[in-house]
Amino acid sequence: xxxxxxxxxxxxxxxxxxxxxxFETYEVKNIxxxxxxxxxxxxxxxxxxxxxxxxxxxxHDCREGICGMCSMYIxxxxxxxxxxxxxxxxxxxxxxxxxxxxxxxxxxxxxxxxKDLMVNRNAFDQxxxxxxxxSVGTGGVPDANAIPISKEDADEAMDAASCIGCGACVAxxxxxxxxxxxxxxxxxxxxxxxxxxxxxxxxxRMVAKMDExxxxxxxxxGACEVECPKGVSITNIARMNxxxxxxxxxx
Amino acid sequence: xxxxxxxxxxxxxxMSITGxxxxxxxxxxxxxxxxxxxxxxxxxxxxxxxxMATNPLIxxxxxxxxxxxxxxIFYASLLTLQNQKARGKDRYASGNSTPDVTWASxxxxxxxxxxxxxxxxHIAQFWVKFxxxxxxxxxxxxxxxxxxxxxNAYALVNATFGYLWVVIxxxxxxxxxxxxxxxxVWSGLQTLxxxxxxxxxxxxxxxxxxxxxxxxxxxxxxxxxxxxxx
Ligand code: HEM
Ligand code: SF4
Ligand code: FES
Numbered sequence: 001x002x003x004x005x006x007x008x009x010x011x012x013x014x015x016x017x018x019x020x021x022x023f024e025t026y027e028v029k030n031i032x033x034x035x036x037x038x039x040x041x042x043x044x045x046x047x048x049x050x051x052x053x054x055x056x057x058x059x060h061d062c063r064e065g066i067c068g069m070c071s072m073y074i075x076x077x078x079x080x081x082x083x084x085x086x087x088x089x090x091x092x093x094x095x096x097x098x099x100x101x102x103x104x105x106x107x108x109x110x111x112x113x114x115k116d117l118m119v120n121r122n123a124f125d126q127x128x129x130x131x132x133x134x135s136v137g138t139g140g141v142p143d144a145n146a147i148p149i150s151k152e153d154a155d156e157a158m159d160a161a162s163c164i165g166c167g168a169c170v171a172x173x174x175x176x177x178x179x180x181x182x183x184x185x186x187x188x189x190x191x192x193x194x195x196x197x198x199x200x201x202x203x204x205r206m207v208a209k210m211d212e213x214x215x216x217x218x219x220x221x222g223a224c225e226v227e228c229p230k231g232v233s234i235t236n237i238a239r240m241n242x243x244x245x246x247x248x249x250x251x
Numbered sequence: 252x253x254x255x256x257x258x259x260x261x262x263x264x265x266m267s268i269t270g271x272x273x274x275x276x277x278x279x280x281x282x283x284x285x286x287x288x289x290x291x292x293x294x295x296x297x298x299x300x301x302x303m304a305t306n307p308l309i310x311x312x313x314x315x316x317x318x319x320x321x322x323x324i325f326y327a328s329l330l331t332l333q334n335q336k337a338r339g340k341d342r343y344a345s346g347n348s349t350p351d352v353t354w355a356s357x358x359x360x361x362x363x364x365x366x367x368x369x370x371x372x373h374i375a376q377f378w379v380k381f382x383x384x385x386x387x388x389x390x391x392x393x394x395x396x397x398x399x400x401x402x403n404a405y406a407l408v409n410a411t412f413g414y415l416w417v418v419i420x421x422x423x424x425x426x427x428x429x430x431x432x433x434x435x436v437w438s439g440l441q442t443l444x445x446x447x448x449x450x451x452x453x454x455x456x457x458x459x460x461x462x463x464x465x466x467x468x469x470x471x472x473x474x475x476x477x478x479x480x481x
Binding site for chain 2: 177246
């Protein structure tokens, strides 16, 4: 038999970027514990539409943990209480029957609220546009093993590349710092031959853009890596510091 | 260069360099203070204090040390303010339940302020009396067989630690320092980029050991002076 639960939801409602927001309390019934958090939110929205009320606006796209859109801060955690998952992958079995669940948008000056649970993460795109790419011609796909890359470098580059740009790191950071995101992007390229060519320029430009956009600096609390749905490690931040300092000292 | 110092990583670089420099200074300071626990009426301590007071290298290091403190505190304040602004005013109603985050790492400024408060008392009690108002009595000791007249720094230290409130202030200051360093040492090395998956664990252990050697060391000196050397 399928198990179902009833929940009380405290959801942040805000009409627009400038509007004053507030919490609204709703009840949802008979939620399957096999469903995902977003499916539960869909049930809530259906219910609101039936009642002639405005549905809750939230971002989502892939619903399989790869696009990074589903930004929700649930019961004191970015992406909810489960570890290493995005909100869309969070199962309702993580909640108890009758529990009150608080759902908030990311709150950080770098991510202004658009509406309800939606925030503007355009700042991340701007940081990527500042240098998070390879602009030299690297030819076609090389034969496997034509360019030897050590296992450690390949693994670390792959781990860094798993960042989906969701912004949970910024949302969690007491300093509103984007260092985990930026360092993942700097690392994934700096570790591989194609990306190494522009590593100095990339580190300088991406850090400069991050600062210009007003993100905070890192005090190495490590909260970001705990809440990151992809388990991106703050050792990437050490690597970015290294890349940046070396690039600056060479100038 | 100005561009470097206005960048977030540049400012953190200065925090880290000055912080680690202060740690080195504290190691020397603690080693010398340990002589306060030698039961010889303060002769060895006075000899060391005399050496420090007359050594030209130490004379140069004194202003460097002051600059180190000022830079560290200045950038600590600047970065803390900028980070508060970056975070924004809105707080989470459901709070923050992220596990595995140390209290020290989130309260470095408060711990720093505790150290600063202690530092002001400390400077007023010793440095001012040594250097400005010159309240030290002369005493005679043998340094390498040579009979020398030196200032009796030991007498002042010993008398100061005679007060229980002073000992309490020192213990609080030392514990605050230990806490600051329990995060500060590894954090400073991470800021310099000197960390990876393996070294991170090592630095955390080194940082904790350094922190508690300092914290317990300075506390012990004050406590033992009060209870056993009066
Ligand atoms: C003997 C005195 C002190 C020592 C040995 C010391 C040492 C350190 C070290 C090693 C760091 C790590 C730097 C980094 O993460 O890059 C640090 C960070 C910090 N210190 Fe101090 N400090 C001292 C006094 C102070 C004072 C007086 C204040 C403020 C009033 C202060 C505030 C801070 C702050 C806010 C940080 C940043 C935390 C972080 O980024 O991790 N410190 N300190
Ligand atoms: S580092 Fe992790 S938390 Fe930050 S944006 Fe990337 S995936 Fe999200
Ligand atoms: S909706 Fe794509 S990661 Fe959650």
